[in-house]
Amino acid sequence: MSRTGKPAGTSGPSLFAPTDAEPLAARMRPERLEDVVGQQHLLAVGRPLGDAIRNGTIGSVILTGPAGTGKTTIASLIGRYTKQTVVGLNAVTDGIPRLRVIVDEAAQRRDFDGRRTLVVVDEIHRWARTQQDALLPHVESGVISLCGATTEVPAFAVVGALLSRCRVYALRPLDSADIVTVVTRALTDTSRGLGSRELHASADTLQWLAEQCDGDARRALGALEAVALTTANGGELTVDALSGALGVRVVSYDRQDVDSHAVLSAFHKSCRGSDPHAALYWLARAMVAGDDPQVFLRRLAAVATEDVGLADPQALGVVMHAWEAYRRLGPAEGERAVAQAAVYCATAPKSNRLYVAWAMAREVAASTPGLAVPAHLLNLDHSLRPDESRRVAYEYPHDYPGAFVAQAYQPAELQGNTYYQPGPFGEEKQIAKRLAWWAERGGPPVEGQGSTAVSPSNTSGESS
Numbered sequence: 001m002s003r004t005g006k007p008a009g010t011s012g013p014s015l016f017a018p019t020d021a022e023p024l025a026a027r028m029r030p031e032r033l034e035d036v037v038g039q040q041h042l043l044a045v046g047r048p049l050g051d052a053i054r055n056g057t058i059g060s061v062i063l064t065g066p067a068g069t070g071k072t073t074i075a076s077l078i079g080r081y082t083k084q085t086v087v088g089l090n091a092v093t094d095g096i097p098r099l100r101v102i103v104d105e106a107a108q109r110r111d112f113d114g115r116r117t118l119v120v121v122d123e124i125h126r127w128a129r130t131q132q133d134a135l136l137p138h139v140e141s142g143v144i145s146l147c148g149a150t151t152e153v154p155a156f157a158v159v160g161a162l163l164s165r166c167r168v169y170a171l172r173p174l175d176s177a178d179i180v181t182v183v184t185r186a187l188t189d190t191s192r193g194l195g196s197r198e199l200h201a202s203a204d205t206l207q208w209l210a211e212q213c214d215g216d217a218r219r220a221l222g223a224l225e226a227v228a229l230t231t232a233n234g235g236e237l238t239v240d241a242l243s244g245a246l247g248v249r250v251v252s253y254d255r256q257d258v259d260s261h262a263v264l265s266a267f268h269k270s271c272r273g274s275d276p277h278a279a280l281y282w283l284a285r286a287m288v289a290g291d292d293p294q295v296f297l298r299r300l301a302a303v304a305t306e307d308v309g310l311a312d313p314q315a316l317g318v319v320m321h322a323w324e325a326y327r328r329l330g331p332a333e334g335e336r337a338v339a340q341a342a343v344y345c346a347t348a349p350k351s352n353r354l355y356v357a358w359a360m361a362r363e364v365a366a367s368t369p370g371l372a373v374p375a376h377l378l379n380l381d382h383s384l385r386p387d388e389s390r391r392v393a394y395e396y397p398h399d400y401p402g403a404f405v406a407q408a409y410q411p412a413e414l415q416g417n418t419y420y421q422p423g424p425f426g427e428e429k430q431i432a433k434r435l436a437w438w439a440e441r442g443g444p445p446v447e448g449q450g451s452t453a454v455s456p457s458n459t460s461g462e463s464s
Contacts, residue, residue, distance in 0.1 A: 033077055042074075088120050099138075123151075174216070197231075376408075
């Protein structure tokens with residue numbers, strides 16, 4: 001960086017240098033950190049990312065945040081301020097062969113004049129894990145520095161080994177005042193923006209545009225440019241014209257804590273919490289955003305077995321019927337079946353006793369793989385067994401009153417162990433009565449009547 005405080009340029013044209021043919025959003029990218037709007041929590045003097053860029057000490061980074069908040073801009077500024085050659089790698093179209101070429105050129109550049117190379121991978125979450133792994137040795141050796149940009153949560157989007165070698169910075173959605181600043185700058189800038197057109201827009205119009213763009217400056221500038229193309233010099237930009245340019249307002253899945261994982265989690269917890277209104281809202285958010293309803297049907301199947309369980313055994317059947325209806329009817333009518341299943345599960349009585357019991361049974365089974373099956377439960381005729389101690393007859397329950405006879409069904413070492421304890425609501429209330437009736441006649445003990453409680457390491461019932 002120069003003594004004047006201006007960023008040092010790179011040799012040759014910048015990867016992100018605007019041209020007249022580029023969209024307005026690309027032309028209006030800030031060329032100084034001070035001009036970046038809305039991210040001062042990262043870039044202001046005294047903040048770690050801003051200071052590291054200014055001092056040229058920044059290493060490899062992952063920038064995460066919503067679309068249109070400045071990830072690409074900051075990546076370009078890192079290259080400018082740190083005097084690195086910036087090379088773009090497209091996670092959609094470029095693969096490992098392209099990476100090898102970039103790495104070879106970076107090594108030659110470093111050996112020839114000591115210049116470092118910054119590889120910017122936009123939408124890094126679209127690269128497969130094996131492709132991300134291919135970056136690791138080159139980042140580790142210092143041949144390249146990495147700036148990965150993603151709209152996804154990094155813990156889900158980037159492999160752990162690569163993530164551990166990068167510093168992660170989260171960009172915030174721009175608020176409406178930030179968007180107004182960006183749009184006003186584009187309207188008045190005569191060299192890169194629309195200033196020479198002398199277009200006008202009222203404060204209310206700019207505020208409306210800012211509110212409609214959900215913190216996405218690129219979307220606001222795109223709408224502004226589209227309307228400017230059909231407006232005469234000196235003309236007025238109206239809400240009606242901008243509304244047409246924006247098109248349908250879509251649900252944002254490009255925000256921190258508002259991605260597909262977060263919405264799915266909120267949906268599950270709303271069903272578990274018996275709030276059908278919230279369950280419908282989060283389901284609708286996902287459907288409007290273009291999510292696959294079958295993802296939510298899979299989650300509803302988990303709700304039916306994990307959170308409803310035997311309090312309402314019909315819940316799983318309702319979900320499966322809704323799934324079949326969706327497959328047969330398609331999205332238009334089928335989404336209503338998904339909504340019906342969601343409301344059913346949300347309003348059903350809740351019990352995680354089956355979930356807990358299954359976790360207990362699996363843990364005990366894993367720790368006792370060698371226990372023998374009780375002799376009277378074997379299929380072979382007891383009279384043919386060579387070991388006399390194993391010649392024990394099986395008692396057929398239907399030969400006894402109430403179709404019940406007391407006999408052991410677990411290995412001797414586990415007798416008295418109980419895993420499933422029904423809850424007090426729904427169908428489980430009736431199940432509890434039947435278990436108590438059998439216990440009185442010598443069947444498995446119920447809770448508080450000589451049973452041996454089993455506590456697995458994880459029976460919290462929380463899977464989402």
